Amino acid sequence: MYTSRIIGLGHYVPDNVVTNGDLSKLMDTNDEWIQERTGIKERRYAIKGSEDTTTGMGVKAAKVAIDSAGIDKDDIDFIVFATLSPDYYFPGPGVAVQKALDIKTVGALDVRNQCSGFIYAISVADQFIKTGMYKNVLVIGSELHSHGLDMTTRGRGVSVIFGDGAGAAVLTRSEDNNRGILSTHLHSQGEHAEELVLTAPGMGTRWVNDILKDHENGVEDTSYYPKMNGKFVFKNAVVRFSEVIMEGLTQNGLKKEDIDMLIPHQANLRISQFIQRKFGLSDDQVYNNIMRYGNTTAASIPIALTEAWLEGKVKEGDTVVLAAFGSGFTWGSVIIKW
Template sequence: MYNSRIVGLGKYLPDNVVTNDDLSKMMDTNDEWIQERTGIKERRWIKEGTEDTSAVMGAKAARIAIERAGLTKDDIDFIVFATLSPDYYFPGCGVQIQDMLEMPTVGALDIRNQCTGFVYAVAVADQFIKTGMYKNVLVIGAEYHSGGLEKSTRGRNVSVIFGDGAGAAVMTREEDNSKGVLSSHLHSEGKYAEELIVAGPSIKHWVPEILEANDPDDTSYYPYMNGTFVFKHAVVRFSEAIVEGLKTNNLQKEDIDMLIPHQANLRISQFIQRKFGLRDDQVYNNIQKYGNTTAASVIIALTEAWEEGKIKEGDNVVLAAFGSGFTWGSVIINW
């Protein structure tokens, strides 16, 4: 059985920077209020009239990752695309990537695990490679949040958090079982699904109802989050997933060279950092610049940490995420 390893990374962020002061012109909020609760200073939102969508941004990041891997589009055997904001209700973005990159008719799979999406996607790709079914798998996380946010005082608790962006990784076969993805750990607890949710549109709340109702008080189409409840669960599950991964590989917290947490809230990341006694240079955060980009956040942060030389060969890298579902998980990598 093979291991898998990441050999190419890429990211794409829209040019349009939206600061906290910009948001204060749309809703009753301010820079101090947002930074105190989330750590976010600015985010990227797709500007109206541009070509960017989740799939388009994913394709842009993918081209960079494939080139950095020293491969071509024809070398990719399979596509895994993680997002909660697909271009269409169906089909998924994975097949759009196959078309946009003019790839052979390879398989494409969409992952709908929200903030944990990229961690799940890496685990899925790893299994395809481990079994020998595929050699090179393209994994993408991309989100277009800004088009679905309620940009008003009523929606501010959610709208100030989220940003748009995409990241991509090329994973390939690794014959040295001490290198690459060592293990992945995935969990869910669906009884809390409604604590972080977009309730509509859905099969239960479908197009005729939308068209007929035209109800300005219907908020089911906007994200809802029970923030305090989510925070309390996140800090527990983040820790559990990291500990589980370390124990599986006979590692101690002192063996972590780089932790890449999902960029949900800077306060969550700081809590986890303190709990594990990690230095600032052992944890990578960029939520200050980009907000929460959900399935794209871990891969964007991983790409930036690698670009900045903060991840080196032989480093123990931990990816961890928690989000809607609830879902959570971790991936342990020897780089």
């Protein structure tokens, strides 16, 4: 039985910094209001018409990850791309990455699990490697939120939270059972799907023709903007984060005191701080960067993991825990012996 381990990491964020003050010029909000509720000070927005598409940012992060892994692009056997903001409705960005990197005709899979997308993507890659099907798998999380947000006072509860960016990891086969990904844990609760949702365009809701017809008739349609029941999401997130982290630790005979680094999905600084207190972790044991980037959904964990690794906060032999919760509801964790 093989194990998989992460041998390369990379991330990319657009140069364009958007502060809370910048948003206050577009909607009725201010720096204090945003920081108090989310912990966010600024985020990055891709410039429209630039190369910073969801695929473009993912490719930039992937190149860094492949280089840091010390392998050639043609050593990649499979691509898994997690996003909720693909360039096209179809096909997904996985095949676009294969083209952009000029990788041989390997398989490419797209994961649509929103905030927990990278956790699900890592789990998929881990299973492919453990079964011996593939040796090197490229996993990408990339999001371009800024072009699809309601940048008015009406949408401020959601719009101030999100930012753009990408992160990537290269997983490889290992025969050392004491290192690498020890286990992954995935869950869902579809009954709460509409508590955090973007309903249109969708084949089962409102398709493009319906939206265009409303516009022609002067009817305002906000179905193509994301909607969130913030308090309900927060309440469920803190419970599920705790459960799925403990599930992973228990399966591996570990205790919360064994955690060297927890990297949670960067949804809200208040959620991260709640989990930190519950597990009795110090500031050095939890990595947060939501203050700088906002919530980058599927990209948030790989961006944070890359930064933590580059800063020397993730070291060989460390027990690293990744955890996420988001729309679906879906949630999951990954337990790693670095």
